Amino acid sequence: MITIAVDALGGDHAPRPEVEGAVLAARELGVRVMLVGQPGVVRHELAKHAHRGLAIELVPASEVITMKDSPTLAFRKKKDSSVHVAAKLVRAGRADGMVSAGNTGAVMAVARFGLGTLESVDRVALVAPFPTLRGGVSVMLDVGANVDSRVEHLLQFAVMGEIYYRAIFGTRRPKVALLSIGEEEMKGNELTREAHNRMKQLPLNFVGNVEGRDVFAGNVDVIVCDGFIGNVALKISEGVALLIVTMLKDALKSTLSSQVGSLLSRRAYQGFKKKIDYSEYGGAPLLGVRGITVIAHGSSNANAIKNAIRVAAELARAKMNEKIEQELSAAAMAVRA
Amino acid sequence: MITIAVDALGGDHAPRPEVEGAVLAARELGVRVMLVGQPGVVRHELAKHAHRGLAIELVPASEVITMKDSPTLAFRKKKDSSVHVAAKLVRAGRADGMVSAGNTGAVMAVARFGLGTLESVDRVALVAPFPTLRGGVSVMLDVGANVDSRVEHLLQFAVMGEIYYRAIFGTRRPKVALLSIGEEEMKGNELTREAHNRMKQLPLNFVGNVEGRDVFAGNVDVIVCDGFIGNVALKISEGVALLIVTMLKDALKSTLSSQVGSLLSRRAYQGFKKKIDYSEYGGAPLLGVRGITVIAHGSSNANAIKNAIRVAAELARAKMNEKIEQELSAAAMAVRA
Numbered sequence: 004m005i006t007i008a009v010d011a012l013g014g015d016h017a018p019r020p021e022v023e024g025a026v027l028a029a030r031e032l033g034v035r036v037m038l039v040g041q042p043g044v045v046r047h048e049l050a051k052h053a054h055r056g057l058a059i060e061l062v063p064a065s066e067v068i069t070m071k072d073s074p075t076l077a078f079r080k081k082k083d084s085s086v087h088v089a090a091k092l093v094r095a096g097r098a099d100g101m102v103s104a105g106n107t108g109a110v111m112a113v114a115r116f117g118l119g120t121l122e123s124v125d126r127v128a129l130v131a132p133f134p135t136l137r138g139g140v141s142v143m144l145d146v147g148a149n150v151d152s153r154v155e156h157l158l159q160f161a162v163m164g165e166i167y168y169r170a171i172f173g174t175r176r177p178k179v180a181l182l183s184i185g186e187e188e189m190k191g192n193e194l195t196r197e198a199h200n201r202m203k204q205l206p207l208n209f210v211g212n213v214e215g216r217d218v219f220a221g222n223v224d225v226i227v228c229d230g231f232i233g234n235v236a237l238k239i240s241e242g243v244a245l246l247i248v249t250m251l252k253d254a255l256k257s258t259l260s261s262q263v264g265s266l267l268s269r270r271a272y273q274g275f276k277k278k279i280d281y282s283e284y285g286g287a288p289l290l291g292v293r294g295i296t297v298i299a300h301g302s303s304n305a306n307a308i309k310n311a312i313r314v315a316a317e318l319a320r321a322k323m324n325e326k327i328e329q330e331l332s333a334a335a336m337a338v339r340a
Numbered sequence: 341m342i343t344i345a346v347d348a349l350g351g352d353h354a355p356r357p358e359v360e361g362a363v364l365a366a367r368e369l370g371v372r373v374m375l376v377g378q379p380g381v382v383r384h385e386l387a388k389h390a391h392r393g394l395a396i397e398l399v400p401a402s403e404v405i406t407m408k409d410s411p412t413l414a415f416r417k418k419k420d421s422s423v424h425v426a427a428k429l430v431r432a433g434r435a436d437g438m439v440s441a442g443n444t445g446a447v448m449a450v451a452r453f454g455l456g457t458l459e460s461v462d463r464v465a466l467v468a469p470f471p472t473l474r475g476g477v478s479v480m481l482d483v484g485a486n487v488d489s490r491v492e493h494l495l496q497f498a499v500m501g502e503i504y505y506r507a508i509f510g511t512r513r514p515k516v517a518l519l520s521i522g523e524e525e526m527k528g529n530e531l532t533r534e535a536h537n538r539m540k541q542l543p544l545n546f547v548g549n550v551e552g553r554d555v556f557a558g559n560v561d562v563i564v565c566d567g568f569i570g571n572v573a574l575k576i577s578e579g580v581a582l583l584i585v586t587m588l589k590d591a592l593k594s595t596l597s598s599q600v601g602s603l604l605s606r607r608a609y610q611g612f613k614k615k616i617d618y619s620e621y622g623g624a625p626l627l628g629v630r631g632i633t634v635i636a637h638g639s640s641n642a643n644a645i646k647n648a649i650r651v652a653a654e655l656a657r658a659k660m661n662e663k664i665e666q667e668l669s670a671a672a673m674a675v676r677a
Contacts, residue, residue, distance in 0.1 A: 150530075184484060184568055231529045236572060239555055239580075243580040245473065250471075
């Protein structure tokens with residue numbers, strides 16, 4: 004049975020959604036869950052749910068990392084935090100993966116330095132799944148684990164993203180694209196032009212460059228970019244969504260009665276936020292770490308936590324990290340500096 | 341009287357909107373317009389408008405650059421294109437500025453190499469104005485004139501963008517920000533961290549970093565970034581807008597009758613596209629060129645062309661290029677490599 008360690012005290016509303024999500028996962032997905040956190044708090048929350056017979060185990064951790072903590076300081080000072088302990092369970096082989104809705108920077112630091120990176124990986128990458136016009140899901144990486152990527156890093160992101168997409172979405176030959184500012188091969192900056200050239204040589208279904216305008220079109224499955232660009236792209240999407248909904252609300256208000264208009268647009272926006280929020284897709288996996296790590300949104304509800312546990316379990320079942328090691332080693336000549 | 345040369349054969353619907361826009365500008369703004377293009381075509385179009393007594397002059401150019409032309413080839417081979425001739429008028433001092441709705445790459449090439457860059461400018465920058473949540477306008481630069489910017493380039497963009505914002509929007513001390521992935525000074529990549537440090541030393545109202553999520557919030561006036569990032573940001577905004585409107589249309593359809601829902605959302609989307617489309621704000625000025633150059637959207641209507649002419653005239657009146665030279669020379673120690 005796959006076992007996933009869940010940071011019970013990470014998210015904005017912890018431990019409520021974490022504990023409920025764990026109960027749902029244990030009941031519906033046949034996954035064993037280790038709930039990590041201050042025992043009194045977690046036990047009190049768990050008592051609210053019918054959990055007899057479910058494979059849920061409590062693992063104590065005395066400290067809690069908050070959203071306000073500096074990631075680096077929290078990583079160094081709060082050694083008995085729920086994230087640290089969850090990572091230790093993975094490291095010791097007691098859990099097959101971990102899920103946290105905590106401080107993203109701190110979780111990344113603990114995963115990267117506590118678990119370490121895979122042998123053939125130079126840089127880990129955070130993956131954001133998002134909905135497309137065609138109704139499917141595309142993923143973008145890196146969306147913020149790194150700030151200055153080299154060509155080799157982008158090549159490794161491409162290989163890891165493709166394996167992840169296959170494992171989670173079942174597509175046999177996912178279409179991999181490079182985010183740039185023109186479709187033609189010679190368009191882009193120094194980094195993307197060189198990366199384009201070398202990505203063609205990888206044993207991937209590389210379909211070339213994709214422009215910002217086509218990111219949400221759904222014509223490609225895996226979009227590779229530098230972490231700085233990916234983070235800007237992700238956050239600007241949130242900004243645009245808010246802007247356009249506000250504008251639409253105004254437009255609707257002036258067309259319908261103001262109450263109907265505002266109600267409609269609020270509902271539609273909530274739906275959109277839900278769709279674009281990666282927690283609905285099971286969180287953002289941090290690829291390249293020695294141990295499956297899935298970072299859920301801070302505001303995750305129980306369903307989002309359950310989905311994150313599902314993704315972590317599927318990645319463990321698919322032996323994603325073994326595949327990353329194999330395929331990156333096979334492509335070593337191409338993807339290493 | 342300010343004179344603006346207008347490429348009459350640039351846009352997707354040329355020469356109709358160009359000629360009508362020129363007539364509107366001459367009539368309403370007290371601007372003299374030189375309409376540049378194949379004389380027969382332009383004269384035929386002009387005859388459709390009452391233009392007696394208006395300061396409109398026809399200047400012949402035998403060639404036309406299309407959207408399909410390669411910018412570099414068009415620049416080198418079509419020396420008598422309407423864009424080339426418009427630039428020559430500016431260079432000869434017969435016009436105070438030029439407007440084109442043509443092939444952006446070709447217009448940039450003609451402006452950059454035909455007119456040259458200002459003495460104290462290393463890289464020209466394309467500026468995109470866009471609406472904000474507060475109802476005002478912010479501008480972002482560079483959105484695609486360059487692909488690999490150095491720190492000095494970003495500093496020059498900041499100075500030029502600030503002068504442009506003062507000239508067009510009348511704000512005395514525009515708030516200048518740097519696009520990054522966190523508000524704190526040490527957040528960002530190598531380029532933005534160094535740029536942040538040095539931007540603080542400029543005589544500007546530099547308010548620090550702004551994240552992608554806050555680009556549309558309207559808390560800052562001028563947002564500085566590398567051209568690759570700016571272009572991705574601009575185009576991804578279009579993609580998100582299309583995605584969310586499609587989703588909202590579906591949401592509305594399921595709530596109201598499908599016809600009302602679809603009509604409403606189509607209208608609202610058109611309104612949004614109009615608001616986010618820079619042609620409504622008078623086009624995208626190319627700053628740093630020796631001669632005022634404003635690039636209008638290919639699909640510009642007459643009103644957008646008129647607005648672009650207005651912006652070109654205002655920049656000429658404000659002696660923007662002289663100010664850029666003065667302020668960049670004064671800050672020379674800070675903004676040069």
